[in-house]
Amino acid sequence: MHPAAPSRRTFLWLALVLTACDLPNPAGSVHVSPTAESRAESAVLLGAYAAPNRMPVPGESPTSEVRLEPTSIPPLQPNSYVLLRISGTLEAVRNPYLGGSAGQGHIERSYSPVESTESTGRGATNVWLRLSPSNLTRISYFFRPAANGSDLVLMVRTGAQPTEVWAERERMPGAEVFYYYCRAGKPYCTPDGPDWIKPDTSYRPLVKTWLEDHWVVSSHVVTATAIAEPLIMDGPTSVALGETAVFTARPWGDLRLRYPHGQPGDVQWMWYPTDTTGTASPLSRAEQVCSGRPVCEFEPKVSGRLHVSSYVEGAPVETDRIVRVQKHPDRELRLECNGARGSGVVVRRGGTIACAVASDPLGGKIEVEKWWFSGVDSRGQPYQFPTEEDSPEMGLSWSGQLAISGTIHVLASIDGAPAVEQSVSVQVEARDWSDEPIKYEIRRGTLQEYNAVASVGEIVGAQPLADHDLGRMAAGGSVYVTSDVVDYIDDYGPNHRLAFLKAVPIELELLVMVHPEMENRGAFYRRQAVTPPAFGAPCLQRGFSRYVEQILAHEGFPVNPNAHTGVYLREYRSRAGRAVEDLVAPNDALPALGQLALSRLNPVGVHADAVSDYEVDTNHPVRFGCTFRWR
């Protein structure tokens, strides 16, 4: 009979029973968590059983099945390990009732895979493990417990289903009786009793009965213990990047690394990089990092799962450990700009900002993927540097001149962890341009020039019609955006390629015009009185030089604080700087910058002109002290 397909009838059952278990077992099952590291070395005594130690006696039915009571144990929890220890002896003793030596029978042949009889009377047997309902596993081909009671250790791993565990002794192969045999159906015959039939030498019995030639005589104790992990991995769960870690594998307690046939078991170490879920993924890329030895040294580059497998007391066992490779456990990426974090960084326009990433606490290994700045320029256009067309900035620090407010970002990783983004909001404050110098020129202009500058045609005619035609001041502004007034940022810092103003981009031209009729002695001159009349106060021809001086002083040539030119400049200077201080645009958009400056400065000019008109004409009018004759 093939040992892999034993008949129930031919087995002797050894039931492992749960007895004397004083631990809580509310579900009627044994539960041990095999993956909980904290309980890796825990063990739960399931029970013990002391087998009877006697021979069967006539009247019993000891042959084909000897069932030891109780006959069942609670099912084991799925995926758990049970350690069976069998102490004592499990002997097969020759069936004394065969009487072969007395000539009452004859053992013709043994079917045992081993010699079934020994001089000592002990037999060999196979012990099988049955994991109900499906598997039958031979756990020891030769079960030869020593008479001195040394242990047989069995490691059992349950399957995915609740499992009943049985230990079975394989039937000792029987002996075929030739000349004597018991009557059919008799399990055994009493020597010289009536059940024996004496055969004829030529007779071949029609019915042969299989007789056990050995009896199992047990004197042993079975204990069942649930353990969390029969194979225990020691080593760190967190490894600093760049460090070599040492891991060891050892069996639980006094168990041994052993293959099923008793040879020392090898240990295999597999590394699954990036698999930190604890669950094997089809996409996991396995690396054999160590082989054979129970000690493994290697340097994990990234976090992952370390898997170790071997055999413990003949049973295949394995265990896993998630190993996190990182950084210092508490390190964080820290971005500081000018010594501040997050927000609140204020830089005066044109000033420098210096940002740096560091680990907190120090010591972490930082890799910067990129820096970038985002903001909005004076045209309302988004600005970013570097763009995708620029080379990325990848240093640990980044600095440069700042012209517009915005946000500085950095994407970096620390100690090999995934890259994270940090940012700092930076605010650009205006420079104090409340009284910024203005480039200007004051000169005398002719009437023709005066009339030519305005887009509304002739303002003052060839003949003056009123006092205010005798002298005028015109203020012209010419915006220019050149290197004289523009700072180009060219430092590959946060505002690289932006241009901002370093001065008010205006050239003022103050034109003071005295009507030519006041100086060329023409018709208007001749129209005035030559000598003072008896009554009235006409303006006199001889007073024209003084009138011209008064006009020039009123208009402001040279400039003085009570003249049109002086007041105009004062007002313009007080507002122009603030009007354009914040103008910033890319250095390839300078015409737009000029247009912006013009649109900001035009109202400044209108304001300065209005104040000049009002203040000078009200507080410092020309007092000729006479009346001109206009026609």
Next chain:
Amino acid sequence: MNKILLCLTAGLIVAPPALTAQEEQRDVHVRNDCRLAAQIIRTGEPAPHREWAYGAIRACDQTGGPALAAAWTQTLPSDRDRLAKLAGASRHFPTRELFNAVRAVAEDPGAGTTVRVYALGLLASFAQPGIYLDMRDLLEPRPGRLARTWTMSGDAALNERGELVNVLPEVRALLDELRSADDAVVANAARSFISILP
């Protein structure tokens, strides 16, 4: 500061003494001058008196506006001096009649570059008084430079817009349209005037 104060204080002294509103109606001498000035402006003759006529017409609160509006509908002078006198006198009369006449010139591609630029300048001054572009820069643009802007002292008295107080949108629309005019000088002038509008 308010505009009334500015009007009262414009010029060298507190108020222009010679010419005031309604003077044409009261003063027969002024009325005669106005009639003569209007005739000279309309006909261009006699030429030696044009200078006088453009000055005298400014005092003609009754006949000045219609006379100048009529002048904008006739054959316009091409020389800048006469155009400057016409425009300079016209800005004293912010009437719808004159505005429409000037606008028609500005829109007319056949009117000539200089004429159209002066017309645009006048329309812009009606929309945004007190600030002007340099006519030299408009007619002969400086390479790479924006046209100069000017303010003129004693000019506040002309800031009252009269009938044209709400023409800003109309002028802006016209300038927007002329930004793409075939005449590059006119187009540039239109863009420049837009930049000084509020």
